[in-house]
Amino acid sequence: MKPEGWLDDEAELVPDPDAQKPSDWDEDMDGEWEAPMVSNPACESAPGCGEWKRPQIKNPKYKGKWKAPMIDNPEYQVQIRLCTKCDLCPRSNKFVRTVR
Numbered sequence: 001m002k003p004e005g006w007l008d009d010e011a012e013l014v015p016d017p018d019a020q021k022p023s024d025w026d027e028d029m030d031g032e033w034e035a036p037m038v039s040n041p042a043c044e045s046a047p048g049c050g051e052w053k054r055p056q057i058k059n060p061k062y063k064g065k066w067k068a069p070m071i072d073n074p075e076y077q078v079q080i081r082l083c084t085k086c087d088l089c090p091r092s093n094k095f096v097r098t099v100r
Contacts, residue, residue, distance in 0.1 A: 003047040010049040013037040 015035035025033050043049035 002052045007046045007049045012050045014040045
């Protein structure tokens with residue numbers, strides 16, 4: 001839940017009102033001067049400023065991504081090929097023996 005008194009419309013950082021452009025600043029070489037950013041004084045009296053995001057806490061019971069456990073299947077049958085021909089040969093399926 002968002003804390004009471006949170007300032008949604010205020011920025012966390014604002015340009016420093018006391019900052020002055022350096023005397024040797026050249027607009028052509030250095031570009032437009034921007035004042036350094038400082039903490040917003042309005043945010044110091046409030047619980048916070050800017051967009052509020054729900055804090056995330058770590059789950060101490062998290063064990064990582066779930067994987068299905070491997071269990072024995074009594075219905076599984078292994079097939080052993082006894083043919084010496086290649087796997088592409090249509091006759092290779094003729095000599096298949098099922099082992100339990």
